[in-house]
Amino acid sequence: MSDYHRDRSRVEKALRSSGVVVVMNRDHVKKAEDLVTTMWEVYEAGLVAECTFRIDTALIEEAMQELTQRRAHAPAEKPFVLGVGSVINPKELEAAVEMGFDMVVAPANVMGGYGEGKEFVRITREANVFSAPAVLSPTELQYFIERDDGLEPDAVKIFPAGVHGPKGVGDLLAPYVRDRHNGRMIMPTGGVNAETGPQFQESITKRGYTPILGMSAPLALVGKRKKPGDVDTIRESLTDFRAKFKPYAPS
Secondary structure, eight states: OTTOOOOHHHHHHHHHHHOEEEEOOTTTOSSHHHHHHHHHHHHHTTOEEEEETTSOHHHHHHHHHHHHHHHHTSOTTSOOOEEEEOOOSHHHHHHHHHHTOSEEEOSSOSOGGGSOHHHHHHHHHHTTOEEEOEEOSHHHHHHHHSOSSSOOOSEEEETTHHHHHHHHHHHHHGGGOOGGGTTOEEEEBSSOOTTTHHHHHHHHHTTTOEEOEEESGGGHHHHHHTOTTOHHHHHHHHHHHHHHOOOOOOO
């Protein structure tokens, strides 16, 4: 990682500025160059990219050699955040940290039968990596945000958010409306797109939380046309998303 030092606050700033995490999967990447190109174009578009471990690990490792170099030379006022998701067990978590990712997103608490979700937070925090484990129920949400040991994650992903829908996500958060949670980042993923995104934003914002939308929609044309890594298609897809997406603006 050269002289680069990971910083969770840097990731938080980038997420609050972007409001959107672009999730990449196998439809968007067939070789290492595709991953590098796509993550860079998403960054240039002002969004935060998250590749996933659904993509071949060896391919990700190869791409990270170039991506970490680009990150090291990115301007401080516009950091190039490297995010990884679909991390489903401790071995993948360890690999994500070792590869140099700034942000780790998971569909559950990651530790599974190996331990409690707080260990995911502890491990990432020790490496200064931004953590976003997922919840679906009120019990899971309370586990992560109502702690007395300080091991609360940097953001809480709600997955699959489509199960709840925008209103349901608001209902999930409602019992936990407290001043101490004002501005806490909530990341709905799954069932989120240009049309539903503003609805999720409104529902989350009205509960006092900050919405960060996780979705593949900004890369829809890449998958549809089967053109992974094609710069023109990526840019067109990102532009098309921008035209369709009308962020919620509190009145």
